Amino acid sequence: MLEQVWFPLVITLKIAAISTLIVAILGTIISYILARREFMGKWLVDVLVTLPMVLPPTVTGYLLIVLLGKNGIFGKVLFDLTGISLLFTWQVAVIAAFVVSLPLMVKTTTAAIEAVDRDFEYAAFTLGRKELETALFITLPLAKKGILAGIVLSFARAVGEFGATLMVAGNIPGRTNTMAISIYSAFQGGNNELANMLVIILVTVSLLSMAITARLVNRWKI
Amino acid sequence: MGIKVDFRKRHYMKKSDKKKGIDPVFMLDAKFEAGNELVVLFGRSGSGKTTALQCISGLLEPNGGKIIVNDKVYFDCHKRIDLPVQQRSLGYVFQNYALFPHMDVKKNIAYGLKGFSEEEKGRRVGEMLRLLHIEGLEDNYPSQLSGGQKQRVALARALAPKPEILLLDEPFSALDAVVRMKLREMIRRIQKELGIPILFITHNPVEAFTMADRMVIFHNGQVQQTGTPEEVFYHPQNTHVAELVGMTNIFEDAIVGDEDTATGTVLLRKDELQVSAMQQKLKAGRNVSWGIRPENIHILSEEDEKDVEEENVFSVSVKSIVNKGASKLIYIDIGHHQNLLIAETSNQAFEKLHLEAGDACKVKLDKRKIAVF
Numbered sequence: 001m002l003e004q005v006w007f008p009l010v011i012t013l014k015i016a017a018i019s020t021l022i023v024a025i026l027g028t029i030i031s032y033i034l035a036r037r038e039f040m041g042k043w044l045v046d047v048l049v050t051l052p053m054v055l056p057p058t059v060t061g062y063l064l065i066v067l068l069g070k071n072g073i074f075g076k077v078l079f080d081l082t083g084i085s086l087l088f089t090w091q092v093a094v095i096a097a098f099v100v101s102l103p104l105m106v107k108t109t110t111a112a113i114e115a116v117d118r119d120f121e122y123a124a125f126t127l128g129r130k131e132l133e134t135a136l137f138i139t140l141p142l143a144k145k146g147i148l149a150g151i152v153l154s155f156a157r158a159v160g161e162f163g164a165t166l167m168v169a170g171n172i173p174g175r176t177n178t179m180a181i182s183i184y185s186a187f188q189g190g191n192n193e194l195a196n197m198l199v200i201i202l203v204t205v206s207l208l209s210m211a212i213t214a215r216l217v218n219r220w221k222i
Numbered sequence: 223m224g225i226k227v228d229f230r231k232r233h234y235m236k237k238s239d240k241k242k243g244i245d246p247v248f249m250l251d252a253k254f255e256a257g258n259e260l261v262v263l264f265g266r267s268g269s270g271k272t273t274a275l276q277c278i279s280g281l282l283e284p285n286g287g288k289i290i291v292n293d294k295v296y297f298d299c300h301k302r303i304d305l306p307v308q309q310r311s312l313g314y315v316f317q318n319y320a321l322f323p324h325m326d327v328k329k330n331i332a333y334g335l336k337g338f339s340e341e342e343k344g345r346r347v348g349e350m351l352r353l354l355h356i357e358g359l360e361d362n363y364p365s366q367l368s369g370g371q372k373q374r375v376a377l378a379r380a381l382a383p384k385p386e387i388l389l390l391d392e393p394f395s396a397l398d399a400v401v402r403m404k405l406r407e408m409i410r411r412i413q414k415e416l417g418i419p420i421l422f423i424t425h426n427p428v429e430a431f432t433m434a435d436r437m438v439i440f441h442n443g444q445v446q447q448t449g450t451p452e453e454v455f456y457h458p459q460n461t462h463v464a465e466l467v468g469m470t471n472i473f474e475d476a477i478v479g480d481e482d483t484a485t486g487t488v489l490l491r492k493d494e495l496q497v498s499a500m501q502q503k504l505k506a507g508r509n510v511s512w513g514i515r516p517e518n519i520h521i522l523s524e525e526d527e528k529d530v531e532e533e534n535v536f537s538v539s540v541k542s543i544v545n546k547g548a549s550k551l552i553y554i555d556i557g558h559h560q561n562l563l564i565a566e567t568s569n570q571a572f573e574k575l576h577l578e579a580g581d582a583c584k585v586k587l588d589k590r591k592i593a594v595f
Binding site: 117119120122123124125126127128129130138141142 | 279280281307308309310311312313314316318320322323324333334336379380383
């Protein structure tokens, strides 16, 4: 019983933590570029990033299989070169969580960066600071509330990820059975006791993480 | 030394408009020169002052021309020089101050001191705090400062890296009158002390007049006139400048009569309205405009009327009287084609006149103060 609860919790937090870390870094870079640069095909980047938010998770999962499966576009190259197959591993669950939570990060953070008055950046330029320094020490700190909101949303989305993960990583006990998937399969198998336990833990973890973030944000003046 | 600019900037509604040959929505042609002095860029909102300042600072790229500051080429279209903002060594004070809200005053001022040791930074910040009389504020955050204090911190931050030119974009527009007066004085003092050119934007004529060594007048994206405040205020070159500097009484389409060489005056006439002005070298028959500032229209009391010669004296009726604080504005109907004149008198002088709206009286236009353009 302990193993049936403990493993899903650990693997879920591990997947969500790694995916959120990548989402936070890449998402912030993408958001900065979308908010501050004009370039050809900007709309396309915006559409591609946002797409998983509007597609059914099963479709996202299916597209990931097409890309990452042994006969997929990237999956085949990877398999031919290294012999590694991504599907049905916890790593591919990280990719699935990344893809579905990136739009939440990018939408929130882009809005937060766009809301930073450009005069602050211009002031930094006139004081001799390059764009990268300005972004790191002026723009992003001033957008930090929005960035944190994006990170929290992305983490929550990753913890709750179900459809795409089930498609690409399956439900392999001891390997890819995340909380959301374990709850579904426990309920399907009539093991209501286990389902109840998992639900209570998942709700508690979610509430805790939200409460901690709210406290943290409240302490920030700006 | 000093500033030499001659550039153009075009704003298009959409980027593609330029290629399609669609006219830009705004055109700026900025051309002026100035020494290491306090230069006021003066004009209405939307006249191109801020765009000019942003082009000089490098925040905007002009479409052509040259910008040279202290013999350093900031921008030259033909030689393809466009020095990045960071390398122009300038100080810029924004209209909204743009103090970094997440840094205290000390860090804000030290932000431009790149490559300084901590000790040097501390010393320079101390110097700036003293220069602007804001000692004791160094640990405060911008949200804890008053408008005037923010302004001083913004100045300190801009001056800390020892810029070669200082640009100020309507820096006092959000401050009350007393703080404004103090800061105007402070900027003038700083200019004398540092000896660098300062470009200062304002649309406030009083501010322009009291601060400027040299004024550059903008209207509709064109520089209309450059000169000392006296030249610009008393000898505007055209109607736009005259209006901007507060010459509220302007008459267009007057014909110049023959010059009276004995008194050095000419007659300017439009229909029945005829005034004489102290002007030389005006060709007879020319079509000109003329104007007079409200304070140079004198309302004559009954005693005055006896011993005054008839030149430039008109019988008028008072339309309305507006209190302007230390003075009164008197709207006068001069009769000819319902031209309304505005006169300004001090409250003291006004009391002696016992005037009310609807009264008839006589006014005299000071012929030495009539500007022709």
